[in-house]
Amino acid sequence: MSGVAHARPAVSVRLWEGDNVAVLDGLAKEGVKVELAYLDPPFYTQRLHLRTVRRGRGATLEREQVAAFDDRWPSFESYLDATEARIVRVRELLADVGSMVLHVDSTTSHYLKVMCDRIFGRDAFASEIIWRYRRWPAKTLNFQRVHDVLLRYVKAPKMAPRFNQLYEPLAPSTIATWGRTKQLAAFGADGRRVRSTRTEAASPGVPMGDVWEIGVIAPIARERTGYPTQKPEALLRRVVESLSNPGDTVLDPYCGSGTTLAVAAALGRNAIGIDASAEALTVTRARLSGAGQSVILSKLDATRMAADA
Numbered sequence: 172m173s174g175v176a177h178a179r180p181a182v183s184v185r186l187w188e189g190d191n192v193a194v195l196d197g198l199a200k201e202g203v204k205v206e207l208a209y210l211d212p213p214f215y216t217q218r219l220h221l222r223t224v225r226r227g228r229g230a231t232l233e234r235e236q237v238a239a240f241d242d243r244w245p246s247f248e249s250y251l252d253a254t255e256a257r258i259v260r261v262r263e264l265l266a267d268v269g270s271m272v273l274h275v276d277s278t279t280s281h282y283l284k285v286m287c288d289r290i291f292g293r294d295a296f297a298s299e300i301i302w303r304y305r306r307w308p309a310k311t312l313n314f315q316r317v318h319d320v321l322l323r324y325v326k327a328p329k330m331a332p333r334f335n336q337l338y339e340p341l342a343p344s345t346i347a348t349w350g351r352t353k354q355l356a357a358f359g360a361d362g363r364r365v366r367s368t369r370t371e372a373a374s375p376g377v378p379m380g381d382v383w384e385i386g387v388i389a390p391i392a393r394e395r396t397g398y399p400t401q402k403p404e405a406l407l408r409r410v411v412e413s414l415s416n417p418g419d420t421v422l423d424p425y426c427g428s429g430t431t432l433a434v435a436a437a438l439g440r441n442a443i444g445i446d447a448s449a450e451a452l453t454v455t456r457a458r459l460s461g462a463g464q465s466v467i468l469s470k471l472d473a474t475r476m477a478a479d480a
């Protein structure tokens with residue numbers, strides 16, 4: 172250890188309170204472009220989602236439930252229409268190298284896949300990532316639901332998008348057969364694959380697949396905010412690291428407890444978050460200021476309200 176402190180690159184985090192349609196329109200008028208947009212909209216649960224607020228400690232600890240956001244809709248069509256209006260606007264804000272990641276579950280994923288194919292073009296579809304998690308089994312006469320779906324679309328299919336290769340560990344069987352060094356694919360004179368050749372270089376692992384096994388947030392985890400549907404930082408780290416570079420801008424128009432913004436800022440990306448829920452904004456501001464990150468807070472009327480320290 173040299174003892175030299177490495178300063179974190181200065182990034183800007185803008186937080187908007189209000190309906191994301193109006194804010195996205197405002198950002199488009201400002202000429203804002205983002206390299207990555209991550210959308211984690213309501214999942215059509217037809218429920219009012221509550222946040223657990225803890226007051227006091229130890230023997231005086233009290234828990235109170237307050238409304239966080241409403242996911243009740245008059246019809247499935249109204250849900251799809253509302254989501255479409257947001258996706259169309261997000262696409263307009265993407266830089267040419269940019270991509271959108273839409274995080275949903277199997278309740279809506281097939282409808283939204285077809286919708287996004289229409290909005291972006293089928294050739295702009297890049298990946299369907301399955302986030303597989305483990306959780307307490309539900310009482311159901313069915314297979315347990317243990318995955319979410321992340322649909323990724325690029326803005327300009329003919330252009331190389333932002334993409335940083337991530338790796339996962341080598342399989343035990345690979346290590347047993349080949350060890351931990353890099354293998355080079357080899358081809359015979361007829362162009363067919365022949366046995367790979369071993370190199371001396373250490374293998375970085377296997378290029379990351381599209382099934383991600385990441386744990387849900389543990390009840391006592393430090394990152395837990397009590398905000399309903401909060402996503403794990405480890406999941407967002409993968410999304411942000413692979414699909415943006417330091418200095419880029421990451422947009423989350425349904426930012427909730429601010430997971431994307433916190434991860435993006437920690438990784439040296441600028442971030443823009445939007446949420447209609449005052450509860451979400453309270454949680455996000457506390458989370459970012461706890462991480463030493465200043466936030467520019469704006470309201471829907473486009474009046475910049477304050478710069479939090």
Ligand SMILES: C[S@@+](CC[C@H](N)C(=O)[O-])C[C@H]1O[C@@H](n2cnc3c(N)ncnc32)[C@H](O)[C@@H]1O
Nearest residue numbers: 190191211240401402425427428430446447448
């Ligand atoms: C699934 S939660 C996002 C959770 C977030 N990814 C996290 O890790 O905490 C969806 C969020 O979208 C917000 N939301 C729903 N409709 C909105 C709209 N029209 N405009 C802005 N925010 C909206 C809700 O208030 C809620 O906080």
